Amino acid sequence: MNRRVGLCFLLLLSACIYGSFAMAARKSFMDEVRESEAPFDNRTVPLEKQVIEETVVTMSPNNDEFFRVLARKKQIGRYKCSSCHTDKPVKARQGLELTHSDVVLQHGLGGRALVCIDCHHREERDYLEDKKGRKIDFDHSYQLCGQCHFRQKRDWLAGAHGKRVANWAGERVVYNCATCHNPHSPRFEKRFPATYSVPLD
Amino acid sequence: MSSDKKHPKESDIIKLLEGDSSRRSFIKNLSIAAAAGSAALTTGCIPSLAEASTEEMKLRWQEFFKKHYRLMTQEEKDAAVGRLERLAKLENNLDLQMGSEPPIDGVLYGYGFNITRCTGFMECVTACIKENNLDRKVHTQYIRIFEMEPGKLDPSTGDGQYYHEVPVDNKFYMGTQCFHCENAPCTKACPTKATWKEPDGIVVVDYDWCIGCRYCQAACPYYGRRFNWGKPEIPKDEINTKQHYLGNRIRPMGKMEKCTFCIQRTRKGRLPACVEACPTGARVFGNLLDPDSEIRYVLKHKKVFRMKEELETDPKFWYFID
Numbered sequence: 001m002n003r004r005v006g007l008c009f010l011l012l013l014s015a016c017i018y019g020s021f022a023m024a025a026r027k028s029f030m031d032e033v034r035e036s037e038a039p040f041d042n043r044t045v046p047l048e049k050q051v052i053e054e055t056v057v058t059m060s061p062n063n064d065e066f067f068r069v070l071a072r073k074k075q076i077g078r079y080k081c082s083s084c085h086t087d088k089p090v091k092a093r094q095g096l097e098l099t100h101s102d103v104v105l106q107h108g109l110g111g112r113a114l115v116c117i118d119c120h121h122r123e124e125r126d127y128l129e130d131k132k133g134r135k136i137d138f139d140h141s142y143q144l145c146g147q148c149h150f151r152q153k154r155d156w157l158a159g160a161h162g163k164r165v166a167n168w169a170g171e172r173v174v175y176n177c178a179t180c181h182n183p184h185s186p187r188f189e190k191r192f193p194a195t196y197s198v199p200l201d
Numbered sequence: 202m203s204s205d206k207k208h209p210k211e212s213d214i215i216k217l218l219e220g221d222s223s224r225r226s227f228i229k230n231l232s233i234a235a236a237a238g239s240a241a242l243t244t245g246c247i248p249s250l251a252e253a254s255t256e257e258m259k260l261r262w263q264e265f266f267k268k269h270y271r272l273m274t275q276e277e278k279d280a281a282v283g284r285l286e287r288l289a290k291l292e293n294n295l296d297l298q299m300g301s302e303p304p305i306d307g308v309l310y311g312y313g314f315n316i317t318r319c320t321g322f323m324e325c326v327t328a329c330i331k332e333n334n335l336d337r338k339v340h341t342q343y344i345r346i347f348e349m350e351p352g353k354l355d356p357s358t359g360d361g362q363y364y365h366e367v368p369v370d371n372k373f374y375m376g377t378q379c380f381h382c383e384n385a386p387c388t389k390a391c392p393t394k395a396t397w398k399e400p401d402g403i404v405v406v407d408y409d410w411c412i413g414c415r416y417c418q419a420a421c422p423y424y425g426r427r428f429n430w431g432k433p434e435i436p437k438d439e440i441n442t443k444q445h446y447l448g449n450r451i452r453p454m455g456k457m458e459k460c461t462f463c464i465q466r467t468r469k470g471r472l473p474a475c476v477e478a479c480p481t482g483a484r485v486f487g488n489l490l491d492p493d494s495e496i497r498y499v500l501k502h503k504k505v506f507r508m509k510e511e512l513e514t515d516p517k518f519w520y521f522i523d
Contacts, residue, residue: 028515029383029402033309033489033500040307040491048469063493155523159495160315160503163482168494169470180482188481190366193323195330197362198340200424 045169053165055173056139060146062157067172070165070179071139079138081125106185119144119183145177257291260284270407270446271397275303282446293437299444302468304401310462310517311402311496313485313505314376317523320481321346321367321374328478332463333449334441336433343427343460344378344475354506354520376484378475379404379425379460380508380516390420396457402489402517403462405447413455422509423516426459462486489517 055068073079078099108114121129121136128136128144136144146153155161162180165173177183267273267281278301289295326344335341347359349372356375368374381404388396388404395410396417418426432454444450445465452458463473467486471477476484487494496519499505503521 029309029517030515033311033497036490037492039493040488042488042491045305045308045470047471048466049471065493151523158498158502159487160313160485160499160521161318161482161523163476163479163484164472164495166472166477167470168467168472168487175482180480188320190368191322193321193346193364193367194327195323195342196364197326197342197345199362200345 042169043171047167047170049166051165051167051170051173053173059140059143060153060157062159065172067174069139069142069174070176072141072176072178073138075179076138079126085125103184106187107183139176141183142177145183257288260288260291264288264409267409269394269410275301278446285446285450295437295440295442297442297444297450299446299450300465300468301446302464304399304403305468307488307490309402309489310381310467311487311489311500312381312462312518313496313499313503314518314520315483315485315523316373316375316520318481318483319346319374319376319479320483321348321363322480324478324480325376325475325484328474329460331439332441332466332474333461334433334435334444334451336429336431337436337439338434339430341427341429341433341458343425343458344376345424346374346376349373349375356508375520377423377425377508378518379421380423380514380518381460381462383515383517384513386420386422386512386514387417387426390416392416399447401468403447403464403467404459405461405464406457406459407447408450408452408456408458411456413457415457417457422512422514426457429454429456429458 051068054071054074056071057066058069061067078084084099105114105116108118117129119128121127124135126138128138128141130136130144130147132147134143142153142156152161156174156177159174162175162177165175167173181188264281264284268277270278273281282299282301286297286299289297323346326342326346329335329344330337330342333343335343345356345361347356347361348363348367348369349356349359351371351373353359354375356377359375381398381402383398383402385398385404388398392414393410393412395408395412396404396406398404413428415426415428418428429452433451435451440451441449443465445461445468448461448464463471463475467473472486476486485495485499487496489496489500491497499521500519503523505519505521507516507519
């Protein structure tokens with residue numbers, strides 16, 4: 001009797017061990033994904049649609065690789081700023097009425113709300129300026145935004161924030177910060193959805 | 202009376218159907234024989250044979266007897282696509298550019314959805330409807346966006362029919378569509394093998410092989426599939442003419458359809474329409490086998506989860522949190 005119980009126990013044990021091996025042997029596609037470390041050349045994929053927007057090469061690389069970002073200067077209505085902001089002093093009141101009255105500043109919280117020269121260069125109006133006093137080109141505004149929004153910048157560089165333009169393949173071209181966000185009021189405004197849904201079947 | 206001079210069309214038909222000897226070709230020959238026989242009886246008053254001479258009937262005939270997409274050679278696929286283009290021109294005067302691009306080597310598509318970024322604007326839904334020629338009459342949508350209470354992660358608890366200003370404070374938004382499971386239950390349920398997983402991970406439907414039994418719809422735990430109850434109605438000027446055989450070509454009545462990751466775009470390097478339309482960048486798409494791709498970064502560095510993971514369907518669609 002004892003021997004029979006022992007045999008049963010042995011059988012059960014071996015079944016369990018075999019079962020666990022079988023479980024481990026079953027391969028998920030995620031194993032294949034994890035193991036694929038060979039670089040994939042996106043440029044080998046023939047593209048149907050080329051990016052026609054003007055782009056510049058970024059100053060900050062992602063994993064030592066430089067990519068392209070949508071240029072901004074042509075999108076800014078009154079660029080170059082130095083065509084108005086000359087050596088002659090501009091009266092603040094007149095300036096606001098004539099040119100920048102449409103700007104609503106809603107950037108920064110509570111008492112730490114931002115003012116113009118927090119981002120714009122104090123003297124050279126064709127440029128931005130960060131807190132270290134670096135002169136920053138409008139096309140490379142991510143350098144400026146990233147000084148506060150460093151988490152977003154880290155994600156943006158790698159592609160978890162923002163998005164690519166048109167193609168998943170080909171040379172990497174991404175949206176600039178200010179392509180999506182209004183820098184003066186970066187939060188997306190509330191609005192009605194583009195469509196509605198009806199119940200399924 | 203069966204001489205070639207009297208019935209030149211008949212020999213034409215046989216010529217264009219020649220080539221293979223299978224059960225299908227046997228049926229084909231049977232039906233040709235039947236048509237020829239009845240034609241002989243009524244001496245040419247049968248409209249079917251008369252119409253068979255027209256280009257349209259010939260094309261429809263060939264379409265009806267074509268093979269399953271997976272059994273076709275690339276030449277046969279090209280021929281089928283050419284026929285469908287020509288038929289669209291003859292029937293509806295539409296100039297289509299239909300493709301049958303094969304999967305790209307070394308590519309496995311994956312999708313990320315950022316539930317912290319989505320604000321429920323539903324731009325993705327409208328873009329999808331336009332891109333994929335979805336029926337405007339019954340308002341078919343592949344993508345659904347749910348307004349969710351904080352703490353809940355099951356879309357069935359959310360509101361899928363909201364229409365008010367979004368985003369609402371203290372709510373979050375979660376989109377669903379076909380998740381392109383690696384272990385897809387829908388493909389196993391199909392009795393005619395009309396739906397399968399392509400090597401690049403996209404689960405597709407051969408609309409001409411689908412019999413509309415809706416088993417796949419019942420098998421899908423994510424409500425990812427849609428059924429054409431009627432003939433899809435799309436305003437002619439809104440039809441997307443860039444199509445793919447397995448993708449956004451206009452489905453006939455009584456067929457199953459679903460999100461194909463915009464196969465007509467993605468196999469040519471483009472982003473799916475929903476990703477391109479998303480105004481908040483909540484959608485990430487890329488090649489899972491590319492270690493430098495955006496989707497791989499998301500999988501490596503973000504908190505990700507998949508819906509109903511316990512079912513072991515292995516979807517290629519991850520939700521993530523910033």
